[in-house]
Amino acid sequence: MARRRQAVTIKHVAADAGVSLQTVSRVINNEANVRPEMREKVQASIDKLGYVPSIAAQRMSGSRSYLILALNDRERTIADWRARQGTDWVDQMLLGGMLECAEQGYRLIFELVDTHNDHVERELGAAIAALQPDGAILTPPHSDNPQILETLTRHNVPFARIGAQVHEEGLPDGIMVSMDDEGGARTATRHLIELGHKRIGFISGPSEYRLSAKRIDGWKAEMDAAGLPTDGLLEAGDFTYASGVRAARALLTSLDRPSAIIASNDQMALATVEIADELGLSIPADLSLVSFDNTPLVRFTRPALTAVDQPIAETTATAVRSLIAAQKGEATPGPVILPMGFEIRGSTGPAA
8 A cells, every 4th residue: 555645844945954943933934034145045946845834834933923813703703603694794704804814824723702791801812822813803892892902002912903994092093894784784775765665663782892982973974965854764773583573563553654775784685575475565675675694595585685795704814814913013004894785586576
């Protein structure tokens, strides 16, 4: 039986080039303190042996860990996974972050942290001590949690805050990357106004998420610009299906019910479909409906839902690029706001 070929390691490269392991690591990391002739010698051995650098080899120089830590809300993430309701925020976040990390020789480590936990500082400190990450990506509501921001700052871990757009007194800025939640809500509202709708309801997300307020602002701004009322047309949800049921029922059983509703995520939009059906309302003949998220589920409902499309993967990739650029000492941009897409489908139509 043929023997499996032994994998080439950094030790083989060092022996072939006649240099130390640390020198090979510095060449792999493209560090400046390596003489040109030494760099050529090591690179020649790498090419000859067909060596592919590993994270362990890259970390030997001691200056970087080549790990990016991504933090997401434990309670909500686990609830979504257990419910198996088709949410894909985490999938898209990992897609963008992992691909960008791999492109640049890094790895993305995904951790769940409960932002409401009294022990959040201890949990995060333990993760930092174990992983020594080169940077951290914070998703809402972690991106606005003072304890998390201060813990990362104290441990000298650079961070990118998804959803943060402006400087706030008392909070470290970090790298701010966000999606244009206000613009997405304005686009959705404008679309409905152009279809002739005058009473447009809005189901918001939880107040602890900054994006919830941004979406409300966008809806109100377009309604105000068109001279349309908003009183009695706003109901608060918390991104769960159950909260969507409550909010949709409140809007659709009111004396002067809306002819259109914008729901701040897909689960609440699907709940609105259920309540409309329960009340004998046809979509879009009696009620036009727009969702945020654009997860696979809303594309296969009947009718398929018009939806604001969030560039989650690109947002995470942008955060990774910015963190790695900062690690290399390169200039990073100010707050980055990525535009949202808009997919028009069968759930919106002319006002009756």
